[in-house]
Amino acid sequence: MHESFLSFLGENLQLFLTYTGVYNAEPGHFIMIVVGLIFIFLAIKYEFEPMLLIPIGFGILIGNIPFKDAGLQIGLYEQGSVLNILYQGVTSGWYPPLIFLGIGAMTDFSALISNPKLMLIGAAAQFGIFGAYVIALQMGFEPNQAGAIGIIGGADGPTAIFLSSKLAPELMGAIAISAYSYMALVPIIQPPFMKLLTTNRERVIRMKAPRVVSSTEKIMFPIIGLLLTCFLVPSGLPLLGMLFFGNLLKESGVTRRLAETARGPLIDTITILLGITVGASTQATQFLTMNSVKIFALGALSFIIATCAGVLFVKFFNLFLKKDNRINPLIGNAGVSAVPDSARISQIVGSQYDPSNYLLMHAMGPNVAGVIGSAVAAGVLLGFLG
């Protein structure tokens, strides 16, 4: 009796051990945990996109706690588990449009409305998407996968998640992590290329102060923007519809509470859920593949191409503009969207050459145009490859 009880205890202990994370761990789990810790470190120490990197970084930790696959509904990929239910917002693609609603409700399109030619810079920067698409095809990815990877160049996390969940769900984790990582790293990626492609004279170009935009124009913008872009690219409707709707809530002046909810509690809630579940989707067994490495390389390339395309387009555009209407090419990088970080980079780099030249407001024009441009590009890719 005594012996059998002890052996019972021993067997139970052995069984318990098989359930522990230590027993089920593989080297990949530890690699991913280190990646998650780096994300958290970057967010806290350097404040790189902390509101995204903290949830994603912690999500990576959650997703890489090893466990025995015993049908306990623990993991993100186990149907019916809590994480799996929360992950539905990512796989079904309804988190990104809600994020866009909040972005719309917090975005002031005044800079763009007052100087509408800046919209074209937002369009030019989308070359990053298609540059990466072309390279991804040459690296052996299928067209739908290449499209999903290319959208990283749009520098828009929600758009990247939305499109990859539709075109290549199997690559979504890597694409989302890559997009957010590079968005956080725009202060490091963009300045060298901005400086490389501009001359000293160009960097100190002073742009005309934007005129004051009337409230009627601000109200018209989301309505006309929606009708125009979505009639052209209906597949961009989930993102563009919510973006412009959120903006109308803000600009109409009569839905202040709704606008505040959209840009406050709602976007915060969705950001938390999106970040933590995207992070948790990077389970080492699913994530640590050669494709992920390729996607990270392509993501960096797409950001570089987008930055260069934006800056070079401004230089080209300046050839056709009168001297007093010229645009400072340092705002070209802001076309990659990544609101508002890339606009801030324009301001910071510009102020290194002329501390009294304030480019931030001007850079916000292509910056928000980039959001529209990348959503339109995503719609085109979805229409063609979906």
Added chain:
Amino acid sequence: MNRIVKKTGLLLSLALLCAAGAQAQRVTSMRLNEVLVINEDNFVDDYGKRSGWVELFNTSAGTVNIGGCFLTDDRNDPKKYPIPKGDVLTRISPRQHALFWADGIASRGTFHVNFILDPNKENYVAFYDSDGKTLVDEVIIPAGQKTDISYGHRIDGIGEWEYLAKVTPSTNNLTLDTNEKLDNFKLNDAWGIGMTITAMGVVFIGLFILYIIFKQVAKLSIAASRVRAKKAGETVVNNGDISGEVLAAISSALYELNEDVHDIERTVLTIQKVKRNYSPWSSKIYSLREYPRK
């Protein structure tokens, strides 16, 4: 009072329009898709019997409930077979099918209609909305149908009716085992140049049109503000028409700023705008965070 009535009327009309639109996306998305008139050696029903059948197809991307709608083989009696309400199986999933047995014995269940398909003559089959008046789809199946050969759309819900190569009850008439769009891109645009040109063209066109529109809107807005200002008797000042006094004040402020001549003063001449109206530009809470510390 009259205004409130007008507003309410307008809102109700809009709501009705929306409701009509919503309805339009539902039952009207159903199509008669495939019909087998002579079933001798083909699909059997739940009772182990063979009879002719009619297949409906939901062409939409949303679930459609066909409960309460009607199937008929008689032009003069659109309500001949009312599809029972309250059966969960009448909720047809997106791009899915519903099969009705034309055995003339409706008591056998929801999917058994009270008419049969006559192999000796032309057959008429129609699907009506729940009002019994709105015709959703109809088909005339020619006489002389062949045994175990079905008549339907080659691709579900699309195109002309024809004799099908395969009998496919409750499944796609044409099985798609490849993605035609992707294959096309792989074949004709292996480098992705075509996609790049097309997509960038669309992005540029979209934003260019937006640019043109808002350029005109800006002109109108400026003109309107000038008219308003003139009416109010104000002087319109262009950027280039700054008065000498203003220039002198700005120059003085710049001089003081550059020479750092301020000591402890209660009043400071400055070019900085001190009192600002609220704008999200100045609200860092909403749009900007501090630049990452090094």
